[in-house]
Amino acid sequence: MKKLRKIAAWLLVTVFAMVLMADFLAPASYETQFRESPSASPSQGHPLGTDELGRDRLSRLLHGSRISLLLAPAAAFLTALVAGLVGGVAGYLGGRLERMAMGLTDLFLSLPWFFLLITVRATLPLNVSPLVSVLITFALLGLLGWAASARVVCAGARALRNADFILQARACGCPRARLLLRHVLPNLRPVLLAQFWISIPVFILGEANLGLLGLGVSEPLPSWGNLLRGLESFSTLGFNPSILAPLALLVVVVSCFQLILSREDLPS
Amino acid sequence: MWIRLAARHLATIVVIVLLGGFLGATLTRIAPGFGVDERELDVRLGEESLQAIRKSRNEGRNIFVFYGRYLTGLFRGELGESRALNRPVAELFAERIPVTLQSVALGLLGGWLLGLAFALPTAVYRMWYYDLFTTVLSGALLCVPSAVLALLFVFTGAPARLAIALVVFPKVFRYVRNLLVDTSTAPHVITATAKGLGKTRILLWHVFPAAAPQILALVGVSVSLAFGASIPIEVICDSPGIGQLAWQAALSRDLPLLVNLTVLVGIVTLLANCASEVATTAFTLQTR
Numbered sequence: 097m098k099k100l101r102k103i104a105a106w107l108l109v110t111v112f113a114m115v116l117m118a119d120f121l122a123p124a125s126y127e128t129q130f131r132e133s134p135s136a137s138p139s140q141g142h143p144l145g146t147d148e149l150g151r152d153r154l155s156r157l158l159h160g161s162r163i164s165l166l167l168a169p170a171a172a173f174l175t176a177l178v179a180g181l182v183g184g185v186a187g188y189l190g191g192r193l194e195r196m197a198m199g200l201t202d203l204f205l206s207l208p209w210f211f212l213l214i215t216v217r218a219t220l221p222l223n224v225s226p227l228v229s230v231l232i233t234f235a236l237l238g239l240l241g242w243a244a245s246a247r248v249v250c251a252g253a254r255a256l257r258n259a260d261f262i263l264q265a266r267a268c269g270c271p272r273a274r275l276l277l278r279h280v281l282p283n284l285r286p287v288l289l290a291q292f293w294i295s296i297p298v299f300i301l302g303e304a305n306l307g308l309l310g311l312g313v314s315e316p317l318p319s320w321g322n323l324l325r326g327l328e329s330f331s332t333l334g335f336n337p338s339i340l341a342p343l344a345l346l347v348v349v350v351s352c353f354q355l356i357l358s359r360e361d362l363p364s
Numbered sequence: 365m366w367i368r369l370a371a372r373h374l375a376t377i378v379v380i381v382l383l384g385g386f387l388g389a390t391l392t393r394i395a396p397g398f399g400v401d402e403r404e405l406d407v408r409l410g411e412e413s414l415q416a417i418r419k420s421r422n423e424g425r426n427i428f429v430f431y432g433r434y435l436t437g438l439f440r441g442e443l444g445e446s447r448a449l450n451r452p453v454a455e456l457f458a459e460r461i462p463v464t465l466q467s468v469a470l471g472l473l474g475g476w477l478l479g480l481a482f483a484l485p486t487a488v489y490r491m492w493y494y495d496l497f498t499t500v501l502s503g504a505l506l507c508v509p510s511a512v513l514a515l516l517f518v519f520t521g522a523p524a525r526l527a528i529a530l531v532v533f534p535k536v537f538r539y540v541r542n543l544l545v546d547t548s549t550a551p552h553v554i555t556a557t558a559k560g561l562g563k564t565r566i567l568l569w570h571v572f573p574a575a576a577p578q579i580l581a582l583v584g585v586s587v588s589l590a591f592g593a594s595i596p597i598e599v600i601c602d603s604p605g606i607g608q609l610a611w612q613a614a615l616s617r618d619l620p621l622l623v624n625l626t627v628l629v630g631i632v633t634l635l636a637n638c639a640s641e642v643a644t645t646a647f648t649l650q651t652r
Contacts, residue, residue, distance in 0.1 A: 199380075203387070206380050206630045206637075208592030211610060215622050218614035219391045301509050305596050308511035309611060327515050343512060350507040 104355035111349055115162040122155035127316040137336050144338035147326060151316075157341055160318030164300055165349065167234040172295035174238030176288045179245035180281065186246075187253025188280050189272075198250065204243035210305060212240055217311050226317035233312050233319075237299045245291035252287040256280050290357075297353040304346060320346050369645065373638040381630050382435075388626040389431045391619075434623065443624050448616035453624045456609060461628075464598070464605035468590045471528025475586065478529060479536030487544030487571065488563050498541070502534035510593045514600035524601035531593040532586050539582055540575075547575045577644045584640030588633045 114121060123142065124130075134150040136142055144153035186197030204212070213236060220232055256262055256279075265275055300320065306312035307321010315322060323342035409417075437444060443453035482498045485491075505513075510531045517527045544567075547553065553570050561570075591607075598607035606625065613621040 202376070203380055203383055205588075206384060206634050207626065208588045208595075208629065208633060210592040210595050211625075211629055214595065214610060214614045215388070215626055216391065218617055218622055219619065222615070222617070297507075301507075304509040305511045308509065308515075309596055309599055311611075311614060324509070324512060327512060343508075346509075347504065347507045351503060354503060354506065 100355055104352035107348065108352045108356070111161070111345070111352075112165060115158055115165050118155075118158035118162050122152070122158045124152045124155045126156045126159040126318050127151065128155075135336070138338055144341055145336050148329075153326075153338055153341065156318040156323060157345065160320055160323045160342065161345060161349075163230060163313065163317065164303055164320040164346075167230065168237075168296050168299040168303065169292075171234040171238035171241070171299045172292045174235070175241045175245055175295045175299075176292040178239065178242040179249050179291055180284060180288050182242065183246035183249030183251075184253045184281055184284055185276065187250035188257055188276055190254065190257060194250065194254070197246070201243040201246050201250075204240070205247075209241065210302070213237070213302065213306065214309070214311055216240060217306070222311075224314070226314045229312070229314040230317060230319070233303060233306060233321075234299070237302050241295055241299065241302075245288075245295065248291060249284055249287055252284050253280060256283055293353065293357055297350045300346065300350055300353075369642065373642065377631070377634045377638060380634060381627055384630045385434070385623060385627045386431055388623040389434060390427055438627075444620050446613070446618050446621045448612065448618040448621070453621055456621070457606075457624070457628065460605050460609050463603060464591075464594055464607060467525040467528060467598070467603060467605060468587070468594055470525040471593070472532055472586060472590050474526060474529030475532025475590070476536055476583075478533040479540055482533075482537050483540040483544060484567065486541050487548055488567055498537065502537045505530055505534040506538075509596070511596035511600055514597040517597075518601055524597050524603045527597045527601070528590050528593050531597075532590055535589060536582065536586060540579055543575045543578055544571055547571045550574065577648050580640055580644045580647060582640075583643070584633075584637035587636035587640075591629060591633060 128151065130136075130142070130146055130150040130152065132150070133142070133146055135148050136146040136150075138145045142152050142154065144157065146152055147156070182197050182200070186194040207215075216236055217232070220236075224232065262275065262279060265279055270279075303312055303319060304321045304324055307319055308324050310325075312321035313319035320342055324346070326339045327343065329339065434444070441454065443457065445452050446456060449456065482502070486495050486498060510527065513527045513530055514524065517524055548571055552574075553566060556566050556570050594605060595607035595610055597603070598605045599611045602608070606629070610622070610625050610629075612618070613625060
């Protein structure tokens with residue numbers, strides 16, 4: 097298992113390095129149209145062929161992977177931050193504040209996550225520039241995915257509330273804010289880190305689902321979500337199997353994230 | 365005790381649904397484009413009709429008035445009208461709820477049956493190759509977006525409900541498998557094994573009852589999971605259910621319909637969670 101985790105980590109590092117160097121590795125820009133060769137099969141000039149609009153598939157895959165792979169961790173960081181703040185403060189202070197915070201998490205958890213996502217997405221402008229659509233999509237993922245993590249963090253903070261070192265610090269007259277920032281939150285770091293890692297594959301899949309339904313990142317910017325829309329022309333698979341490349345890469349990356357997470361990190 | 369427990373759960377559901385509906389209505393109110401009505405551009409409408417449209421729109425400007433009216437309408441069974449589809453929401457719900465409930469119920473049944481069928485042999489026989497196969501299978505399904513699964517079902521001509529089952533299965537399998545394996549190492553199970561009890565008897569009499577409360581707790585979560593998965597699956601498979609309606613409402617920014625959908629889906633998932641919690645409590649009390 098340890099070996100598998102190492103392989104997964106190396107694979108992830110390789111994919112990350114490749115997408116970071118997308119500008120150098122990609123044969124063309126993600127939006128350049130080769131109008132003379134739309135829906136072309138793989139060739140030397142276009143290793144994965146071109147899409148219906150004549151755009152190089154490899155370039156779009158590399159740039160799309162960069163967007164999904166860099167912004168999903170950013171959204172996960174946002175989630176961990178909100179969860180740490182809500183769960184950490186509520187769990188540490190307890191009482192009415194904890195009940196209120198947990199009520200709020202119940203409210204968020206009462207709706208299926210994807211339903212909540214499309215409901216809130218619908219209330220925001222749909223006809224926006226591609227860059228804004230990227231920011232909206234990942235900010236929403238980050239801001240709506242905190243509830244489950246906050247519950248876990250709250251339980252961790254609650255356990256710390258009566259820990260010996262906290263009681264001692266309190267007895268020494270340590271102010272509440274200092275206690276929270278210097279003693280409680282640093283001790284919640286492992287929990288927050290686990291929640292951060294757990295959220296990344298969830299957000300990658302969430303963006304892919306949103307993109308496939310046309311509510312994610314808008315064209316011409318590529319992302320795994322809108323690249324997967326190429327699968328809708330499944331009948332051309334025999335002619336150009338490279339349309340499966342985004343799905344294959346997504347499965348590899350999400351599997352690597354799942355493998356890296358040890359069983360103890362996974363929510364029970 | 366049961367009455368108190370049920371009342372507490374019911375009160376929680378009512379408060380959460382009311383708050384959820386209020387939040388939905390607030391989002392509707394602050395959404396860009398609120399108050400803009402395409403009908404005002406219709407040159408066939410006279411001044412009186414336009415005034416009526418503006419009046420009805422202005423009535424909804426105050427969020428408390430809007431939500432208060434919505435709630436009173438709700439108690440009378442009036443859910444308003446969908447702006448995008450120009451049909452009463454109640455009528456749309458009556459048509460679409462059975463479709464989604466049926467596919468979610470069958471998906472849940474399929475997912476749970478598959479999950480349990482794959483997890484039980486892992487806990488009983490501990491064959492590494494079988495464990496590897498099931499782990500890889502469930503892991504692969506966990507890594508595929510539900511919309512892609514739906515696409516595969518469309519191309520193979522398989523029923524959409526099976527796609528929901530395949531979304532639920534890996535979560536159920538992994539949770540149940542880990543739980544059963546953990547419970548199998550409990551001291552009372554080791555004692556039972558040492559005393560020479562059969563594997564099936566140990567599983568049915570000692571492992572399963574100990575793990576049952578936690579397994580029951582997953583039922584509520586899986587309902588929410590299945591409802592979430594039903595959205596992309598119904599959209600891709602063109603199944604006229606609540607998921608497809610939510611997507612249509614989102615794309616056409618039919619916000620009143622979205623508020624109704626929020627309340628409806630909230631009630632269903634909360635009731636499922638409540639039922640699973642009550643069942644867990646009942647089971648725990650009975651086994652004590």
